[in-house]
Amino acid sequence: MDEMRVLAPTAILGYGFPEASFAAGLARRPHVIAADAGSSDPGPYYLGAGTSFTDRTAVRRDLERMITAGQELGIPVVIGSAGGAGAAPHLDWLRGIVDDIAAEQGLRLRAAVIPADIDRDTVLEALRDGRISAVPHGPQLTADDVQASTHLVAQMGTEPLVAALRAGADVVLAGRAYDPAVFAAMPLLHGFDEGLALHMSKILECAAIAAVPGSGSDCMLGTLRRDHFVLEPLNPDRRCTPTSVSAHTLYEKSDPYRLPGPGGYLDLSDCVFTPEDDRSVRVTGSRHLAQPFAVKLEGARLRGYRTVSVAGARDPFFIREIDTIVQGVRDRVADNFPDIPADSYHLLVRVYGADGCMGTLEPSPRPTGHEVGIVIEAVADTQDLADTLCGFARSTMLHFGYPGRISTAGNLAFPYSPSDFHAGEVYEWSVYHLMATDDPLAPFPISYIDYPGDPS
Structure with missing residues (x-):
């Protein structure tokens, strides 16, 4: 396979997308449909309280269209940071929506469910072993901080998502996840370059926000090839430019050349953004440099x-x-x-x-x-x-x-x-720290649900 097409319908599951844009994306025969469902941007409340910051009706509307389209095309649908904050109650909430969709649509599919919760003892052991470090400008973690947290999650990287896809999951529902991971998993499963896959996914995570005019409620298509990727909005009223795409590369980042993530960082010092045509942009030169693996921990207390x-x-x-x-x-x-x-x-x-x-x-x-x-x-x-x-x-x-x-x-x-x-x-x-781990899969056990049927 020399080309991988990734469809990003919306910046956050539940933000919506135009039917015409989504249909245009499906007509391009994508290999995967993916969406990020959460963020820490709304603050610690939703993690602490175990509630979603997106509306159930809106999330169901988006997810039903995505799953139905995935079944029609025979491609997987991948969702990360379920329910907004990605803890157990958020993942259960999203799974309940999938249960309803599968039952009402009469769907036969296999769903992978990947929780991101980390128990307190695991974090306390890592703290005692010196495997917990503060994020830049953040405080050192204490045992009291861990014990006071109502929910604790770790941001999974691509590895659990790749494993679920390799096992044949039609739908992947993941707890808290590194934002680009849901878009990069399918390309990495098929051996595409990690630097290019993660950089493309970093931009796709916000869908058409990287277009002009930008919107988090519209679709974007990423086409990954062996030595470059191309980004294209699916609404004819929008276009990508080198400026809009390169600017979004810096979204939420303090260093324009080094973008950290689980297991390494993107090195963009040789990255080049060039027009592919009047509506799309080609990106080359993205590299991924490995580092000792660490996950970001998030916890909230009352x-x-x-x-x-x-x-x-x-x-x-x-x-x-x-x-x-x-x-x-x-x-x-x-x-x-x-x-x-x-x-x-x-x-x-x-x-x-x-x-x-x-x-x-x-x-x-x-x-x-x-x-x-x-x-x-x-x-x-x-x-x-x-x-x-x-x-x-x-x-x-x-x-x-x-x-x-x-x-x-x-x-x-x-x-x-x-x-x-x-x-x-x-x-x-209460917890916003990094935890070193030798196994990127171990903290994130995968279970499978066959619809219709019971968990296996």
Whole structure:
């Protein structure tokens, strides 16, 4: 085989894709349909809580079309980071969707299920053996961090996915996975160059975001050959350019030449991006250099409970004094609740129009517009305490006095009633580290399900 075609319908399973684009991709007779289903971008909540950040109806819509198309063409469908965060409840959730699809469509297929959960004892043993290292600028891991985690997962590389495909799986459902792995597995099974396969997959993971105009809800086709690959959007309204493809190569990366992953890194120092035609781009020169194998661990722990109040302000004198007002509110909360230790709760006031996005990193923190948006957030050990702190901070800011104040009816405009919202459980990253392992398959046991039938 001298050519491998990989169809990426969408950037995240559940984000959707146009039927016309998907049909155009199927007409190119791809060898595999693949999609990444998750990310750590939405933060630690979804891993900690064991819930999906994508909607079940939307995920089912995407997956049903992909599996049906795969059956019609006789090609596999590969999904990674099931349910968003890729832990056991997320994988079970996605498997339940496949169960429903297979039953309702009367499908006969074999599915591989690959969990990514790592038990605490395994991580603690690796910690004692010195096989755990921090990511750049991250803290060192402690045993308490591990024990506090509600869920712990490891990012699998390509090896478990390749093994599942080699065993004849029609559908592969994987827990937390290295984003490019689901796209690279089929090419690697057939002996294609690892550097080219992983680089193409790095771009395919976000589907048509690498096109102009970019979209995470549209399809992209990658064609891998022995000495290069070609990327092409499947919507005629989009096109790939050397700039758009090379720019997306750098997506979420701090080094333009070395892109790390499980078992090594991509060396792009000799990479060349050239137009293949007016809508597609050819890429050459990508290399993969092996290193001792390590998986990234992710874990989340409960931090507390959150209550939020959203408001706006338009008085120019209020806006001018906003820093003083916010600090005054903080001081008043501390003064009113002297029995609550300051380190037992978190009170945050974001001022949009000033530094709401970047916080202390904002180079121009003084508000310059005619209005600001304000988000008051309290995080505490219980929801009741978060309610109390947020409510007191909100009412204090509503009636806080400041120079130039004219109206005493209230400083804030509330878009909602009630003004305060329970945001529920708050999770924080407890584990975000690398764990060295000699066997890239061992942490990720594979089971198979035959539809119709029972697990084998």
